[in-house]
Amino acid sequence: AQSVTQLDSQVPVFEEAPVELRCNYSSSVSVYLFWYVQYPNQGLQLLLKYLSGSTLVKGINGFEAEFNKSQTSFHLRKPSVHISDTAEYFCAVSDLGNTGFQKLVFGTGTRLLVSP
Amino acid sequence: GAVVSQHPSRVICKSGTSVKIECRSLDFQATTMFWYRQFPKQSLMLMATSNEGSKATYEQGVEKDKFLINHASLTLSTLTVTSAHPEDSSFYICSAPGWVPTEAFFGQGTRLTVV
Numbered sequence: 001a002q003s004v005t006q007l008d009s010q011v012p013v014f015e016e017a018p019v020e021l022r023c024n025y026s027s028s029v030s031v032y033l034f035w036y037v038q039y040p041n042q043g044l045q046l047l048l049k050y051l052s053g054s055t056l057v058k059g060i061n062g063f064e065a066e067f068n069k070s071q072t073s074f075h076l077r078k079p080s081v082h083i084s085d086t087a088e089y090f091c092a093v094s095d096l097g098n099t100g101f102q103k104l105v106f107g108t109g110t111r112l113l114v115s116p
Numbered sequence: 117g118a119v120v121s122q123h124p125s126r127v128i129c130k131s132g133t134s135v136k137i138e139c140r141s142l143d144f145q146a147t148t149m150f151w152y153r154q155f156p157k158q159s160l161m162l163m164a165t166s167n168e169g170s171k172a173t174y175e176q177g178v179e180k181d182k183f184l185i186n187h188a189s190l191t192l193s194t195l196t197v198t199s200a201h202p203e204d205s206s207f208y209i210c211s212a213p214g215w216v217p218t219e220a221f222f223g224q225g226t227r228l229t230v231v
Contacts, residue, residue, distance in 0.1 A: 009157065016118075043123065043209060043224040090160065102213050102220055103150060106160040 002027040002093045006107035013114055015083055021076040021110045023065075023091030032094035033074040034104065035065055039087045047089075050074060061085070084113045118144045120212050122223025129200055129230055137195045137226045141211035146212035149193035150220075151185065154207040163208075166193045200230040 005024045013019045025031065032051050036044040048059025055067040074091060082111045088111050092104040119142040129135050139149055147168045152160040164180075166172040167185035174180045182204075184196040197204055209225040 004159070018122075041224075043120075043122070044211075044222040046220075082148060095230040103162055103165070104160075104211070105162075106152075108157065 002031065004091050004093050004107035006091055006110050007075045007107065008110050010110045013081055013112065015114055015116050016080050017083050018049045018079050019077065019085075019112065020036055021089050021091075023074045023076065023107060023114065025072050025091070026076065027072075027093060032067075032102075033067060034092040034094070035059065035063070035074075035076050036090045036092060037061075037087050038090065038109075044090065047076070059097060081112070081114050081115050083116065085112055087112060118142075118212070118214065118221045120210060120223040122210055122226060124226055125224055126227045129227070131201055131227070131230055132199055134196055134198045135200055135228060136171075137197075137208055137228075139193045139195075139212075139223045141191045141212050141221075144212075145190035146193070147190060148213055149187060150197050150211040150213075151183075152209045152211065153222045154209070155202070156158075160209065164195075168193075197228065200228070202230045204228065205230045 003026045007022050034049045035047040037047050038044050047063050048057045050057045050067045058064045063078050067074050088109045090109045091107040094102050121140045123138050149166045151163045153163050154160045162175050163178045164172045164174045166185045168187045187193040200217035207227050210223040211220045
């Protein structure tokens with residue numbers, strides 16, 4: 001079975017500072033990895049995903065993540081955050097399941113709080 | 117990208133009543149819809165998978181008689197929480213797979229509060 005661990009439930013940071021949100025996963029097979037963002041009162045929006053190839057993945061809004069197979073990690077980073085980045089961030093791993101479609105296994109989420 | 121519209125976004129109901137949550141795929145046909153639930157400070161957990169024209173598949177520990185799922189058309193899937201109790205208070209969100217296995221489109225979510 002697959003699982004995802006997000007060790008930090010909340011990360012406070014000042015505007016324009018860099019940030020890293022940590023994600024570790026466990027799986028016995030090759031995986032697809034995702035980061036989603038949830039703004040208040042909104043659904044989940046895909047930030048970026050790793051499928052194969054380059055381990056450094058660039059996403060929307062200036063975010064990037066690096067897949068590290070040996071450490072089973074997929075940490076999310078941004079060199080300079082904005083107030084508008086305040087949101088909940090979810091790391092997820094795919095499970096194709098019996099339907100052949102994607103079922104996602106999520107971490108518990110990390111709340112990024114950006115202050116002036 | 118494709119849009120999944122979920123309603124209502126928030127609902128408060130009395131204990132013992134039923135609540136229906138709808139998810140519509142607005143510009144594509146969704147033969148499958150995943151329903152997730154998120155309790156406070158916990159991750160999104162898959163509850164069930166609905167398939168158009170057939171019975172839903174429930175994850176272990178989810179009561180199928182309590183959480184009724186209907187996927188009557190290619191653009192509409194509904195989740196009905198029957199005889200709701202305060203412990204059913206949670207955030208419910210649906211997701212439809214995209215055209216490739218690595219895509220998923222999420223609804224806006226429904227925050228259910230049972231009083």
